[in-house]
Amino acid sequence: MINRKLTNFKQTNIISIYIGIFLIFLSLIFLFLKSFINIDLLSFLPSSLKLIFYFSSGLLGLYLIRSEKSEIKIIDTINKNSNNNNLNGFLTLCILFLIILVTPFILSWFIFDANFSGNTKDECTGEGACWTYVKVWLNRFAYGLYPNEEQWRINLSFISLAILGCAGFFAKEKFKKYLTLYYVVIYPFISFLFIYFFISGGPIFFDFSYGIIAAVLSLIIGLFVPKKFKFYYFLIVPISIYIYLKYFLFYEELIELGKVNGFNWVETGAWGGLSLTFIVSFFCLIFCFPIGMMLALGRRSSLPVVKFFSIGFIEFWRGVPLITVLFMSAVMFPLFLPEGMFVDKLVMVIIAISLFEAAYVAEVIRGGLQALPRGQYEAAKSIGLGYWKMHIFVILPQALKLVIPGIANTFIALVKDTPLIFVVGLLEIVGMLNMAKTNPKWLGFAMEGYVFAGIIFWIICYAMSKYSYNLEQKYKTDR
Amino acid sequence: MKKIIPQLLTLILIFLIIGFFTFNANVNMSNRGMEFGYSFLKRAASFDIQFSLIEYSRESTYARAYLVGLLNTLLVAFSGIIFATFLGLFFGIARLSPNFLINRFAGFYVEFFRNLPLLLQLFFWYYAALRVLPLPHETEGFNNFYLTIKSLYTPSLVWQNLNIFLYLLIFAILLVFIVKNYLKKIQEKEGRQYPIVYISILILIIIPSLSLIFGISTFEVEYPVYKQLSKSSGTFIGGLAIPPEFISLFLALSLYTGTFIAENVRAGIEGINKGQKEAAASIGLNRKQILNLVVLPQALRIIIPPTTNQYLNLTKNSSLAAAIAYPDVVLVFAGTALMQTGRAIEIVSITMFTYLSISLSISIFMNYYNKKFSLTEK
Numbered sequence: 027m028i029n030r031k032l033t034n035f036k037q038t039n040i041i042s043i044y045i046g047i048f049l050i051f052l053s054l055i056f057l058f059l060k061s062f063i064n065i066d067l068l069s070f071l072p073s074s075l076k077l078i079f080y081f082s083s084g085l086l087g088l089y090l091i092r093s094e095k096s097e098i099k100i101i102d103t104i105n106k107n108s109n110n111n112n113l114n115g116f117l118t119l120c121i122l123f124l125i126i127l128v129t130p131f132i133l134s135w136f137i138f139d140a141n142f143s144g145n146t147k148d149e150c151t152g153e154g155a156c157w158t159y160v161k162v163w164l165n166r167f168a169y170g171l172y173p174n175e176e177q178w179r180i181n182l183s184f185i186s187l188a189i190l191g192c193a194g195f196f197a198k199e200k201f202k203k204y205l206t207l208y209y210v211v212i213y214p215f216i217s218f219l220f221i222y223f224f225i226s227g228g229p230i231f232f233d234f235s236y237g238i239i240a241a242v243l244s245l246i247i248g249l250f251v252p253k254k255f256k257f258y259y260f261l262i263v264p265i266s267i268y269i270y271l272k273y274f275l276f277y278e279e280l281i282e283l284g285k286v287n288g289f290n291w292v293e294t295g296a297w298g299g300l301s302l303t304f305i306v307s308f309f310c311l312i313f314c315f316p317i318g319m320m321l322a323l324g325r326r327s328s329l330p331v332v333k334f335f336s337i338g339f340i341e342f343w344r345g346v347p348l349i350t351v352l353f354m355s356a357v358m359f360p361l362f363l364p365e366g367m368f369v370d371k372l373v374m375v376i377i378a379i380s381l382f383e384a385a386y387v388a389e390v391i392r393g394g395l396q397a398l399p400r401g402q403y404e405a406a407k408s409i410g411l412g413y414w415k416m417h418i419f420v421i422l423p424q425a426l427k428l429v430i431p432g433i434a435n436t437f438i439a440l441v442k443d444t445p446l447i448f449v450v451g452l453l454e455i456v457g458m459l460n461m462a463k464t465n466p467k468w469l470g471f472a473m474e475g476y477v478f479a480g481i482i483f484w485i486i487c488y489a490m491s492k493y494s495y496n497l498e499q500k501y502k503t504d505r
Numbered sequence: 506m507k508k509i510i511p512q513l514l515t516l517i518l519i520f521l522i523i524g525f526f527t528f529n530a531n532v533n534m535s536n537r538g539m540e541f542g543y544s545f546l547k548r549a550a551s552f553d554i555q556f557s558l559i560e561y562s563r564e565s566t567y568a569r570a571y572l573v574g575l576l577n578t579l580l581v582a583f584s585g586i587i588f589a590t591f592l593g594l595f596f597g598i599a600r601l602s603p604n605f606l607i608n609r610f611a612g613f614y615v616e617f618f619r620n621l622p623l624l625l626q627l628f629f630w631y632y633a634a635l636r637v638l639p640l641p642h643e644t645e646g647f648n649n650f651y652l653t654i655k656s657l658y659t660p661s662l663v664w665q666n667l668n669i670f671l672y673l674l675i676f677a678i679l680l681v682f683i684v685k686n687y688l689k690k691i692q693e694k695e696g697r698q699y700p701i702v703y704i705s706i707l708i709l710i711i712i713p714s715l716s717l718i719f720g721i722s723t724f725e726v727e728y729p730v731y732k733q734l735s736k737s738s739g740t741f742i743g744g745l746a747i748p749p750e751f752i753s754l755f756l757a758l759s760l761y762t763g764t765f766i767a768e769n770v771r772a773g774i775e776g777i778n779k780g781q782k783e784a785a786a787s788i789g790l791n792r793k794q795i796l797n798l799v800v801l802p803q804a805l806r807i808i809i810p811p812t813t814n815q816y817l818n819l820t821k822n823s824s825l826a827a828a829i830a831y832p833d834v835v836l837v838f839a840g841t842a843l844m845q846t847g848r849a850i851e852i853v854s855i856t857m858f859t860y861l862s863i864s865l866s867i868s869i870f871m872n873y874y875n876k877k878f879s880l881t882e883k
Contacts, residue, residue, distance in 0.1 A: 108604040121606045331512040335519060345864040346857045347821035353839050354857070357849040361533050362526040442622040448828070456625050463632065473633040480621050480629070487620035 046090030170298015318387025343385035390432035394425035434494030574837035593766025630753035661745035666722035750831035773808035
């Protein structure tokens with residue numbers, strides 16, 4: 027009650043508001059001057075009293091301007107949301123002080139005292155960050171140990187894959203119905219070919235390139251073929267184009283070309299940096315989703331064998347940390363392969379991460395399946411749909427829509443998990459940072475490297491979460 | 506019954522795959538002269554572990570080394586869980602604050618730490634942030650706490666008859682449960698409320714401190730003391746030395762998991778209908794009663810299951826310790842011990858089984874909790 031009276035009393039007292047504003051500005055400006063321009067107007071006070079001065083003047087000011095209604099609009103808004111009681115005012119002040127104290131430090135470290143020029147460590151003389159380090163090592167951070175003169179292969183494949191990936195957004199209405207097929211089957215296949223034969227390289231590329239050329243050519247021509255003959259057309263023409271290309275047209279020339287100008291084989295151990303992060307997350311994303319979907323369906327299946335297998339599988343992968351899974355794939359799995367058989371490290375890592383994340387995706391999708399009302403299943407059955415048709419056309423589209431945020435979270439977790447592949451000796455960007463850090467020429471710049479990688483990862487993950495939020499809003503339907 | 510064929514096929518497929526792998530493993534191991542068995546656990550480990558809660562030396566067995574690793578894992582997981590819960594509660598509530606600055610600050614914390622890979626944060630703390638700290642001979646210290654590049658040295662308690670104190674503590678906890686149930690029964694009978702919280706806190710404080718008052722168990726504070734080794738180097742002796750590996754792991758794990766817990770807390774509090782509070786107020790409950798009897802029980806029902814999941818994630822993520830050489834179960838066992846003995850299958854399976862049993866026991870607890878506290882209507 028007393029408090030109430032006070033505020034009522036203060037409502038009329040405009041002078042106290044002005045004094046309050048003055049006091050707040052006093053404390054903020056003194057602190058600002060001290061931290062930004064290094065002018066300490068309170069140098070005559072001992073340091074403990076300075077702190078008391080800042081807080082007491084700020085708090086008193088906030089207390090004085092607190093009123094139910096003043097004539098000034100800004101003060102009313104401040105009062106309403108950040109100064110409605112003493113605790114809130116105190117926290118507000120703390121955060122303001124924190125911002126004022128930290129900002130100049132961060133700014134000077136990042137920009138004003140930082141070094142950007144030069145190519146050697148000696149040119150980093152400032153107090154702040156040495157961005158020269160990042161600049162010099164940028165190539166390694168992006169491509170790992172991939173040979174410099176071959177890096178255009180990575181660039182080209184990423185650009186073309188990005189263009190192919192965006193193609194779906196610009197597809198005409200006529201092709202919209204094939205989009206799912208494109209993204210689920212064709213696009214992963216094309217990207218696999220790109221990564222395997224283009225980035226990996228080797229003369230074998232040409233052998234497969236015939237197949238791609240044949241497929242693309244026959245698809246383009248196929249658009250003009252009357253509907254009646256389409257089936258037979260696609261049965262015969264692609265293979266004949268392939269055979270023609272391979273055995274009649276360019277055979278000898280291309281073999282020669284492949285030997286002379288063919289891409290050098292770059293083993294996966296040399297891949298690294300950000301491009302490896304992209305490759306690993308891309309393939310794991312593609313593979314873990316369908317596996318997870320099947321596991322989710324399996325867990326809700328009425329067949330006991332399938333059900334218990336799925337439960338066991340999911341609980342196993344969810345119960346162990348990813349790092350032990352990678353350990354397993356590195357040291358234990360080779361023992362389980364037939365003699366002489368060798369699986370590439372990268373392939374093994376992709377399989378391991380996909381299976382691991384698939385278990386999480388499965389649980390997310392199961393949540394969506396459980397949230398659907400039983401009527402949906404019954405309605406789908408009553409119009410005579412079988413198990414697969416019911417799930418593909420009725421259940422899954424609705425369930426997946428419900429769990430977009432959960433799936434996005436799993437995917438973000440996947441991207442954040444990729445640095446763990448250092449366990450098997452693959453160095454993506456964080457691994458490369460650790461390698462660069464121990465280089466005798468560039469000791470002592472760990473901070474810059476981690477900040478740099480942090481910015482990149484943060485942008486990727488934040489963009490993913492915002493995109494998933496947009497998707498969620500787009501597909502939100504009232505039910 | 507008609508679906509027996511697909512099931513049989515699945516079974517056969519699974520057995521074929523397992524059989525294939527087992528066969529290969531047998532062939533490979535016999536080729537390399539390896540044999541399967543867990544007898545190596547009894548052999549002497551003959552490697553050192555930097556940080557251990559129990560007595561351990563080079564002569565100890567592999568089983569002992571495993572125990573050291575397990576205890577280290579549990580230690581970092583437990584302390585991380587406590588701090589992460591604190592952070593999560595604080596920032597989760599702060600995110601709902603009407604105060605613009607607090608709200609944004611909490612939002613910044615959540616978005617910032619959630620979107621960075623945990624491994625990167627771990628490396629940042631270990632290789633970048635904690636490397637700025639002074640050397641032991643340059644540090645000034647703060648109230649007998651010395652934060653140096655080598656360790657954080659703090660005063661430690663040297664106990665006499667600690668076990669009696671601990672027994673009394675356990676007894677006090679049991680007593681709290683009994684008293685709580687008893688008071689609830691009385692409350693149901695008489696309709697009067699008893700200050701259960703205060704009574705339990707009193708019991709928890711008084712009973713264990715009895716042993717201190719009567720001098721059965723005593724403790725002394727041991728302070729770290731600086732000892733000069735040479736002109737420009739020195740170290741601290743005595744007290745408790747917390748290694749930087751532990752500090753960075755602890756910070757990274759709790760800051761990272763705290764963001765997820767904050768989101769859970771926020772979702773839990775937001776998930777309660779405004780009408781619930783208004784209804785509670787309309788039947789005459791005061792603010793504290795509304796919070797304790799209406800808001801919290803419902804919010805906790807939403808908050809606790811995903812938060813337990815986060816605790817589990819934190820425990821599993823503590824295995825990243827292997828990256829910065831904190832001797833947890835993965836580093837000690839799947840790292841050093843595996844390298845020495847070469848028994849990949851046994852060691853990896855033990856490590857995985859450890860984590861599996863932790864997470865399965867937590868999920869059994871979760872199922873129990875869900876059954877007990879889920880809404881019975883609908």
